[in-house]
Amino acid sequence: MQEIDKSIVDLQMATGDSYTNVRKLVSGYNDFAKQLGATTTEVSMGASDWLRQGKSIADTNKLVQDSMVLSKVANISSEDSTSALYITDLDMDSGEWDSYSIGERVDLDNDGENELIICGPYGGIYLDARNNKVYEFAVGEGDALVLSYVVYNGSTWIMYSSRMHTGYEAYHMEKFEGADNLVAEMNFHEELVDEDNVEGEEKYTLNGTEISYDEYFELCSRIFAAEVTTTK
Numbered sequence: 001m002q003e004i005d006k007s008i009v010d011l012q013m014a015t016g017d018s019y020t021n022v023r024k025l026v027s028g029y030n031d032f033a034k035q036l037g038a039t040t041t042e043v044s045m046g047a048s049d050w051l052r053q054g055k056s057i058a059d060t061n062k063l064v065q066d067s068m069v070l071s072k073v074a075n076i077s078s079e080d081s082t083s084a085l086y087i088t089d090l091d092m093d094s095g096e097w098d099s100y101s102i103g104e105r106v107d108l109d110n111d112g113e114n115e116l117i118i119c120g121p122y123g124g125i126y127l128d129a130r131n132n133k134v135y136e137f138a139v140g141e142g143d144a145l146v147l148s149y150v151v152y153n154g155s156t157w158i159m160y161s162s163r164m165h166t167g168y169e170a171y172h173m174e175k176f177e178g179a180d181n182l183v184a185e186m187n188f189h190e191e192l193v194d195e196d197n198v199e200g201e202e203k204y205t206l207n208g209t210e211i212s213y214d215e216y217f218e219l220c221s222r223i224f225a226a227e228v229t230t231t232k
């Protein structure tokens with residue numbers, strides 16, 4: 001109870017509001033906290049950080065909810081997640097095509113610890129939590145860089161796909177062992193031999209070397225069968 005009183009004083013200072021109003025706010029956080037398995041103090045501390053940054057109470061409540069969900073899933077402290085700027089920029093669960101939602105936890109960089117997938121436009125964002133901070137591990141940046149991941153040859157690979165133009169598809173795969181340690185890359189693509197003739201012949205390339213259609217088809221079949229898309 002003592003801790004909660006401290007958070008009330010803290011929130012009062014952040015909002016400049018009355019004890020009664022802040023008490024009401026905190027009992028609301030109590031419900032949030034129960035749903036999320038957090039403590040009311042954790043939630044209140046998050047809220048007072050947002051309020052100090054000049055957010056309204058309504059915005060703060062939304063932000064607290066999103067960042068607490070993130071921090072609980074990513075297992076980081078809520079104080080640190082409020083300093084992660086991208087959360088304020090993300091449109092979470094609005095149902096719009098470009099909104100984001102919390103996805104699976106997957107070991108995307110093969111180091112034995114799970115990263116967090118935020119599903120969203122162009123494959124969303126893959127987050128890595130370490131040293132109590134959240135890092136952007138990979139992000140889908142557009143139609144020419146659609147993010148997904150593949151479990152291939154016993155490891156997880158990040159994949160960027162481009163399928164924007166008729167007769168042209170390109171795939172870039174990256175394998176990490178730890179988020180800072182890129183250990184392998186793979187590039188394969190198909191393109192028109194004559195780019196003005198969309199009905200014409202195509203050529204297929206793997207890591208800079210031309211391969212046959214059969215080889216290309218076999219490679220694509222194996223990879224696409226193991227691909228997990230994270231666009232919602």
Ligand SMILES: [Ca+2]
Pocket residue numbers: 106107108109110111112113114115
């Ligand atoms: Ca990992």
